[in-house]
Amino acid sequence: VTGRTLVTGLGVVAPTGLGAEEHWAQTLAGKNMIDRISRFDPTTYPVRVAGEVRVFDGPEKLPSRLAVQTDRWTHFALYATELALADASLDPATVNEYELAVITASSSGGTEFGQREIERLWSAGPEYVGVYQSIAWFYAASTGQISIRHGMRGACGVVCAEQAGGLDAMAASVRQLRAGARVVVTGGTDASLCPYGLTAQLTTGHLSPSDDPDRAYRPFDDTATGYVPGEGGAILVMESEESVAARGAGTVYGEFAGHAATFDAPPGRGREPGLRRAAEQALARAGVTPDDVDLVFADAAGRPGADRAETEAICALFGARGVPVTAPKTMTGRLYAGGAALDVATALLALRDQVAPPTIGVDRVDPGGPLDLVRSPRDLRLRTVLVLARGHGGFNSAAVLRAA
């Protein structure tokens, strides 16, 4: 089976809203969803603003027996899966259970759940650590719970590549579709905005210490001070072309046409970062050239060095100001395993509506600089979109999406 891989369902749980349409409307409105952390008192922490999912009532929507056994990041994934399946008008019971696969990205596992259990361990003793800790924290928990809940007994897996994981999970899904799966539930979510989760992230030194939600995350600005963390993500329903034709699926958002991943050399070797190569290979695998690309979703690290490296990679492929570039994640912060997954969902909505969503917080970036940043929604003829993602530690991924 080598047919096209199509996306037929989107499920979004993000700071911008629940459901693809709410997320898309907020994104086009360019509304900054970054705010002071409210899930705990951040006063004594060096990072105090984040993109939180403020309105999530997923635990009430999920079976209570499942909700108590799982972390918030899995709640996001389970709820986003429900939305995605509904959006795809797909009842999993109508598909051979062994042809339904689940491959998600995870970056931190269940940190909030884990923190609660660690608190019990240290304050009350090991006998007070709940048994669900054994299944709630680990990276594959969301994949496993989605699989169990919907009777999806095909290949199941989890990809851990930090912020690049969302794209890599989708690439792994394509491989499963080529191996005979009909439908793959894929994407990624993250929810690490608890003291333990945030503290773990601080070790990179890449988070913005700014208290000002409007100034904290400003990629491609020479005075950028790091990125803002966020939570949420997106789950997608991916199908083989055969499956889509056989069941007469309604909406086809687009084709996942090509992907490549590279890994950076250790720092100090003087070698070019791998992002450009990832993008080049993804374009080649999709059978397109840079001239065919109508819009690029940038990784937008929010650190001057990393932003310059991305600018160089984009300019090496497309030339200076050679392609419109956007980073809607400036409204939500970086969502780790959920980040690239959400970018893919957003890119597919852009393809649907033929409009590029804006980048915010870049008012001080030179409008004549090497990147043609989309600063307000721009009507474009969109056929092919490139999504870039980098994960801490050297991960680079690129995916090419094409209008169906």
Place this chain on the structure above:
Amino acid sequence: MAEFTGDQMRLALRESAGVDAGTYPEDNLLDATFEDLGCDSLAVLEIVSRAQNVTGVPIPEDAVPDLTTPRSVMDFVASRSAVA
């Protein structure tokens, strides 16, 4: 004598296993089997461990398979506590 009361068990079912009035009728909650309540083996372990922690009465792991209803857990605690 240590006791794990019906109210404590209801609380445990709700908080530790997510079993609430919405998922099972209240009137015969304590005599329903864990299986009927939708509690998997981990959920039963969690409830047993909570009964242990609350009452201080040890419940050995090999006793757990015979504890098939909430009341059987309460009875086990009462019987061990009477022996002690």
